[in-house]
Amino acid sequence: MGKLYVIGIGPGSIENMTLRAKKALEESNIIVGYKRYIDFINPIIHEKEIYTTGMKKEEERCKKALELSKDNIVSIISTGDSGIYGMAGLILELNLDKALDIEVIPGITASSAAASVLGAPLMHDNCNISLSDLMTPYSLIKKRVELAAEGDFVISLYNPKSKGRPFYLKESMDIIKKYRKKDTPVAIVKNALREGQEIHMYTLENFKDDLADMLSIVIIGNSSSYVKKDKFITKRGYKVGE
Incomplete structure (x- = not known):
């Protein structure tokens, strides 16, 4: 055997x-x-x-x-x-x-790999959502994005953009904008922890999806996420400085 x-x-x-x-x-x-x-x-x-x-x-x-x-x-x-x-x-x-x-x-998943080079964006409740509709109807994907945004989860978007799905990422970001502040940090990480790694930081207000592709992951912060000294951080709830 x-x-x-x-x-x-x-x-x-x-x-x-x-x-x-x-x-x-x-x-x-x-x-x-x-x-x-x-x-x-x-x-x-x-x-x-x-x-x-x-x-x-x-x-x-x-x-x-x-x-x-x-x-x-x-x-x-x-x-x-x-x-x-x-x-x-x-x-x-x-x-x-x-x-x-x-x-x-098990192995290191893309959201963990990307988070490690950004700082600590996944420090509180978070979720992974794939924007690929090969096995999941797009209507269900959008529903999951909306509920995750409403629930204040840090959101990691897998398979964010392809030639066959050029608008799904933009539409998902538009959904998230309904529930998040304009200065919420957003990052695109391409080829996390391997050759060709790229990091692109934005806010919800100035986010552009032109650099996203199938080798990328997009991480959107929650209501407690911020950037400090170029590091993307989500507060865990510790009484820092007290």
Whole structure:
């Protein structure tokens, strides 16, 4: 009987991968993943057997990983965390073999990676919302954005803008503006914690979405968020200075 590791490799840089993920990859005979993600870990996978697919082939990759893991030690990877927009859910849904040993290994998700280079924007209650409508109706996405804004959550927007969805980010920001002050800090972080990292700071009033893309995450502060010495901070509630 084999084993299947479902691994979140983090942002894509080896130094930001967990030791547990690295150990599982080294132990595996076969690595399954989207080609671009395989490229991120090339320095540590050496001569292992690789199975890759292009974009939008998640179900195919998961089925192949489950098949291969019957007689091998297999790792299926995704960037970020395996259980946050990763492969863990689909693997568990598709698995029909109760005896198969499946281990889910977490990683640094995009909102955490982006937050770390901004300062401390996620210090209080926060949520992640993907603006991709491939699996979620846009009407439901907008409802989630509105309720999160009304509830004063710090909001991290994943998949904020693509050629097929050029207006979703702007429309989401318009919704959020109904509930937040004009000087609320907003950041776009592209390629957080990996090569090509960019940080762009705004307020709700002067926010522009032209630099956002599918390699970016957008973080919008709540009513207690502010910028101090170029650091994006959300108050946790400590009595600072008292």
